[in-house]
Amino acid sequence: MTDTSNVTPVDAADIAAWDLEADVVVAGYGIAGVSAAIEAARGGADVLVLERTSGWGGAAALAGGFIYLGGGTPLQKALGFEDTPENMARFLKAAVGPGADAAKIDDYCNGSVEHYEWLVSCGVPFREAFWGEPGWEPPHDEGLMYSGGENAAPFNKIATPAPRGHVPQMENKRTGEKGGGFMLMKPLIDTAEELGIRAEYDIRIERLVVDARRQVVGVVAKRYGKEIAIKANRGVVLATGSFAYNVDMIETYAPRLIGRPGAAIEEHDGRAIRLAQALGADLAHMDATEVAFFGDPQLLARGILVNGRGQRYVPEDTYPGRIGQATLIQQDNKAFLVIDEESYEAALETETSTPFFRVTPKWVAETVEELEAEMGLPESALQSTIATYNLHAAQGADPILGKKPEWVKPIGTPIAAFDHRGHTAGFTLGGLRTDLDARVLHVSGQPIEGLFAAGRCTSGLCAGGYVSGASLGDGSFYGRRAGIAAAKRG
Amino acid sequence: MTDTSNVTPVDAADIAAWDLEADVVVAGYGIAGVSAAIEAARGGADVLVLERTSGWGGAAALAGGFIYLGGGTPLQKALGFEDTPENMARFLKAAVGPGADAAKIDDYCNGSVEHYEWLVSCGVPFREAFWGEPGWEPPHDEGLMYSGGENAAPFNKIATPAPRGHVPQMENKRTGEKGGGFMLMKPLIDTAEELGIRAEYDIRIERLVVDARRQVVGVVAKRYGKEIAIKANRGVVLATGSFAYNVDMIETYAPRLIGRPGAAIEEHDGRAIRLAQALGADLAHMDATEVAFFGDPQLLARGILVNGRGQRYVPEDTYPGRIGQATLIQQDNKAFLVIDEESYEAALETETSTPFFRVTPKWVAETVEELEAEMGLPESALQSTIATYNLHAAQGADPILGKKPEWVKPIGTPIAAFDHRGHTAGFTLGGLRTDLDARVLHVSGQPIEGLFAAGRCTSGLCAGGYVSGASLGDGSFYGRRAGIAAAKRG
Incomplete structure (x- = not known):
């Protein structure tokens, strides 16, 4: 002191x-x-x-x-x-x-x-x-x-x-x-x-x-x-x-x-x-x-980041420091990264996926419904978020948060989630x-x-x-x- | 000065x-x-x-x-x-x-x-x-x-x-x-x-x-x-x-x-x-x-409050000052109150609905889909929020935010929304x-x-x-x- x-x-x-x-x-x-x-x-x-x-x-x-x-x-x-x-x-x-x-x-x-x-x-x-x-x-x-x-x-x-x-x-x-x-x-x-x-x-x-x-x-x-x-x-x-x-x-x-x-x-x-x-x-x-x-920005950009209520809140392809501020100040320091297997593999293949952040997903599931339940989210909290995201992603758009088209594609299954609560x-x-x-x-x-x-x-x-x-x-x-x-x- | x-x-x-x-x-x-x-x-x-x-x-x-x-x-x-x-x-x-x-x-x-x-x-x-x-x-x-x-x-x-x-x-x-x-x-x-x-x-x-x-x-x-x-x-x-x-x-x-x-x-x-x-x-x-x-607390408790992305973010039956802080600090000062006609009428019948806040809804619609579009929200942003809310409200519960059962009931139609952006x-x-x-x-x-x-x-x-x-x-x-x-x- x-x-x-x-x-x-x-x-x-x-x-x-x-x-x-x-x-x-x-x-x-x-x-x-x-x-x-x-x-x-x-x-x-x-x-x-x-x-x-x-x-x-x-x-x-x-x-x-x-x-x-x-x-x-x-x-x-x-x-x-x-x-x-x-x-x-x-x-x-x-x-x-x-x-x-x-x-x-x-x-x-x-x-x-x-x-x-x-x-x-x-x-x-x-x-x-x-x-x-x-x-x-x-x-x-x-x-x-x-x-x-x-x-x-x-x-x-x-x-x-x-x-x-x-x-x-x-x-x-x-x-x-x-x-x-x-x-x-x-x-x-x-x-x-x-x-x-x-x-x-x-x-x-x-x-x-x-x-x-x-x-x-x-x-x-x-x-x-x-x-x-x-x-x-x-x-x-x-x-x-x-x-x-x-x-x-x-x-x-x-x-x-x-x-x-x-x-x-x-x-x-x-x-x-x-x-x-x-x-x-x-x-x-x-x-x-x-x-x-x-969190690994290569994973973030390819997945969706949701808060403790299963809602998206920040464009996942932005500067990670903005993600940190939004998470700590606006989301009670609660964040989960949700990503499907295909995108997860794609991120790992990039040279720059940061090994420091290369943690194993906490939850892996065959369906969104199953993942939602495993994460302890109320029924439909995550399912509705992904359904809405996918509806627009099918057109390559993210009208909710404006993630750039290059990172937008519908989230499939199998699917996993990382626990980023308190990770700031x-x-x-x-x-x-x-x-x-x-x-x-x-x-x-x-x-x-x-x-x-x-x-x-x-x-x-x-x-x-x-x-x-x-x-x-x-x-x-x-x-x-x-x-x-x-x-x-x- | x-x-x-x-x-x-x-x-x-x-x-x-x-x-x-x-x-x-x-x-x-x-x-x-x-x-x-x-x-x-x-x-x-x-x-x-x-x-x-x-x-x-x-x-x-x-x-x-x-x-x-x-x-x-x-x-x-x-x-x-x-x-x-x-x-x-x-x-x-x-x-x-x-x-x-x-x-x-x-x-x-x-x-x-x-x-x-x-x-x-x-x-x-x-x-x-x-x-x-x-x-x-x-x-x-x-x-x-x-x-x-x-x-x-x-x-x-x-x-x-x-x-x-x-x-x-x-x-x-x-x-x-x-x-x-x-x-x-x-x-x-x-x-x-x-x-x-x-x-x-x-x-x-x-x-x-x-x-x-x-x-x-x-x-x-x-x-x-x-x-x-x-x-x-x-x-x-x-x-x-x-x-x-x-x-x-x-x-x-x-x-x-x-x-x-x-x-x-x-x-x-x-x-x-x-x-x-x-x-x-x-x-x-x-x-x-x-x-x-x-916002009128009698309306708030009976409706749902959503942010600029159509997501709920605060138990609507809490101290209005907490709603103000959450809106200004965490939601970019953007809030919409969504309420169905029946609940709106019920609030107006209470003695204490604050006349000062008795503003007319900005949007009124026959369906949630229509209201969502009129509010300029992306497709499914509000619909998915209300569907999830109603799913649990049918059981008298709000596992997302913990609104007390006495204020929880499924949102029906006709439906209206108040524009509370900047209202702090x-x-x-x-x-x-x-x-x-x-x-x-x-x-x-x-x-x-x-x-x-x-x-x-x-x-x-x-x-x-x-x-x-x-x-x-x-x-x-x-x-x-x-x-x-x-x-x-x-």
């Missing part, structure tokens, strides 16, 4: 001596931290990165590596996909939830091509290959994939579908050792080192230091149990990740994730959020969560409210002087919905902005 | 002269404020209430007047209902959402009988009559009603059903002039006046005043455009209501309510929350909302995090000295779900606690 009892700011006047000093102090050496560090250094600042663990990387280095980019990136163009910033923004505004920060989305979409080029200029490799099969991630080292349901209902009628999940070329997909996230982080860390950026490890920030005007002028941190003070002449950038592993904050702000943290690292304790709150920082969308769904986990998307310069906003609406933040300790693009790549995307994008803005101060 | 740019605390050293002074200063003269004022005065404090409008009452005086009480109140007992604090807590923990403050629920349930007696001792009248029909409120002056779905699925299997919606006896239900909320507030205001409590109207609090140790020692307020300073020798109690009418906060914290504020008054601008946040106060459950559903509105339930003494908690977990809060500017009993009476309930209960705790200081 993290000790959260000392989050109140320290008066600079009470600091007897500074142990370390820099123009810009960055807390956390994940994607947001390294991006901030690079731009701050390029902006002429002396930069010091404080990392709690013994190495760089954060959650980013362990991630699949999607960066959500579009608006016509060179990779999109090379692979034949048309996109514009406006089209990208139209999709995001529809997909990431009511209340999303429209100015931030527009800003991000407008800057997306430049951001792609910046990543490439730092050495991040993208292979010119598109992967178009249902799945969470490309199976090999393909560089582009749909990662947010852009080509599925209802979004394929709202904006022109374009894949925007950009994945750095992996060296070893199988072991995950040099997966997409690692191949994003490594070149950026190399870039930072070339710029002479100092990094100190095993240092955990404990409190912010403020001057008499309550501007942030440093941090108090702990190294091997000893408290040290670090002076920040131009600014402090908070980039220490989400609050997915802070049990108290999860209960208070995002209780649907109680007991199901996922896809984040245990260092994500929300402390940066607490430190800024203690200075009057505003928050946004603290209930928003990414939700992973533990997620990380938090809410956090500090920041402006387009990644300045942390006070509840007054004004920036807190000297304090910047980026990555999952902030509320970024997503207010409720999610797309894979949004976290590495807004983390790197607004990490850069934080570095630029901090370097300009003082 | 509220100006939120001056929410930062003022240093007491900068106050040249205090215009007013009291031991305990209460901001807001609604249910939480009056309860705090009474107990503070009884605790020996000189109390001053500041009210923004020109009269007492707040949202409470305009409300239906439900106070959620139980655990065996004299009214419950007189009307033959068994209840215990444990049973009440079991229900609430199941009904008001994951992440609810369990300590607060236990505390509230344990103190509920005493709180009932306190209200009665202050002159709040409850008539010994139970109203058991579906509805939002009793039609006359009955004192007790189910107000949270206690007797509906799934809660009727989780805890022993007991009605807990206690309504002060109304004098004029028809005009609403002396409705339940008024009849709650009036005796409490009279009690406060008898205690010599001073109230100043047309004063709106603008900022908190803090001493060198950041303890709250007063407020700066505005009266007729002029700024005044008010000294609080023992403490300030914030009781100014929700943030339902703060557009920026709604977008940032509870975006599902964008464009649909309801059942609160426009003074509910969230300012108290902002003022405390500026001092580092923690928040809780900012996304939680009460959601009213504009609500108010916010999230706010400042407080302890059992109504002290506002800093993000460090410690109380902010001198600052108390109660009512809808705090996160009370409800973390997500809602029961009618929870707001007047926790507002009065923790309002009292705030008054007691504040009076004890200094």
Whole structure:
């Protein structure tokens, strides 16, 4: 458990001596931290990165590596996909939830091509290959994939579908050792080192230091149990990740994730959020969560997903993260995948059916009636769902949920069902409210002087919905902005 | 629009002269404020209430007047209902959402009988009559009603059903002039006046005043455009209501309510929350909302409610507020009520079919097939739902959703449907995090000295779900606690 009892700011006047000093102090050496560090250094600042663990990387280095980019990136163009910033923004505004920060989305979409080029200029490799099969991630080292349901209902009628999940070329997909996230982080860390950026490890920030005007002028941190003070002449950038592993904050702000943290690292304790709150920082969308769904997308697209009442509720060929959110938030975390034998076999024959999810069906039956009874559903609950689905599937249509014709065909027998109840986990998307310069906003609406933040300790693009790549995307994008803005101060 | 740019605390050293002074200063003269004022005065404090409008009452005086009480109140007992604090807590923990403050629920349930007696001792009248029909409120002056779905699925299997919606006896239900909320507030205001409590109207609090140790020692307020300073020798109690009418906060914290504020008054601008946040106060459950559903409960119970895909999703005989939440949060705000002619006529014959909701069906048809087509639903979407419902209804059962047998019968023809898409509105339930003494908690977990809060500017009993009476309930209960705790200081 993290000790959260000392989050109140320290008066600079009470600091007897500074142990370390820099123009810009960055807390956390994940994607947001390294991006901030690079731009701050390029902006002429002396930069010091404080990392709690013994190495760089954060959650980013362990991630699949999607960066959500579009608006016509060179990779999109090379692979034949048309996109514009406006089209990208139209999709995001529809997909990431009511209340999303429209100015931030527009800003991000407008800057997306430049951001792609910046990543490439730092050495991040993208292979010119598109992967178009249902799945969470490309199976090999393909560089582009749909990662947010852009080509599925209802979004394929709202904006022109374009894949925007950009994945750095992996060296070893199988072991995950040099997966997409690692191949994003490594070149950026190399870039930072070339710029002479100092990094100190095993240092955990404990409190912010403020001057008499309550501007942030440093941090108090702990190294091997000893408290040290670090002076920040131009600014402090908070980039220490989400609050997915802070049990108290999860209960208070995002209780649907109680007991199901996922896809984040245990260092994500929300402390940066607490430190800024203690200075009057505003928050946004603290209930928003990414939700992973533990089902094989190749099976999902070929079957039907039903809730605890035997009803369909989501187009099965959409981004699996949307399936996760719909299941957890709208269906009481209850889901069953129903699929006939022929489609099951077809899915298993695909190269990309994810072995991780290759579980055996819980129920197998010769008829729908029998399956329904075995699953414990009331009589006719599943039979009527399948009858209605099949009525339309015979015409290749899914007027109920808009699954694409390529995945629609009548469900036959023998038939099986997978029990996906409780098969979700997620990380938090809410956090500090920041402006387009990644300045942390006070509840007054004004920036807190000297304090910047980026990555999952902030509320970024997503207010409720999610797309894979949004976290590495807004983390790197607004990490850069934080570095630029901090370097300009003082 | 509220100006939120001056929410930062003022240093007491900068106050040249205090215009007013009291031991305990209460901001807001609604249910939480009056309860705090009474107990503070009884605790020996000189109390001053500041009210923004020109009269007492707040949202409470305009409300239906439900106070959620139980655990065996004299009214419950007189009307033959068994209840215990444990049973009440079991229900609430199941009904008001994951992440609810369990300590607060236990505390509230344990103190509920005493709180009932306190209200009665202050002159709040409850008539010994139970109203058991579906509805939002009793039609006359009955004192007790189910107000949270206690007797509906799934809660009727989780805890022993007991009605807990206690309504002060109304004098004029028809005009609403002396409705339940008024009849709650009036005796409490009279009690406060008898205690010599001073109230100043047309004063709106603008900022908190803090001493060198950041303890709250007063407020700066505005009266007729002029700024005044008010000294609080023992403490300030914030009781100014929700943030339902703060557009920026709604977008940032509870975006599902964008464009649909309801059942609160426009003074509910969230300012108290902002003022405390500026001092580092923690928040809780900012996304939680009460959601009213504009449908006639007498029709709902006799029909079936389907979503945009023609599927049932909620037991139609439950608390209408649960129907509202399920519709807005889980069904994309899309609902249709389908009912046959016979049941429609039966509902209209009841005395309590709410005239306000007596809208004409949008579609009427001779067959389900025809109705389905007129509603624009895909073929078989509604037909299969009704066939499954009728299959079980013929046995008087609803195994899909657990509607009680008394409301279950096969749906015949002619048949009609009401369009309830978008028919929701609500108010916010999230706010400042407080302890059992109504002290506002800093993000460090410690109380902010001198600052108390109660009512809808705090996160009370409800973390997500809602029961009618929870707001007047926790507002009065923790309002009292705030008054007691504040009076004890200094």
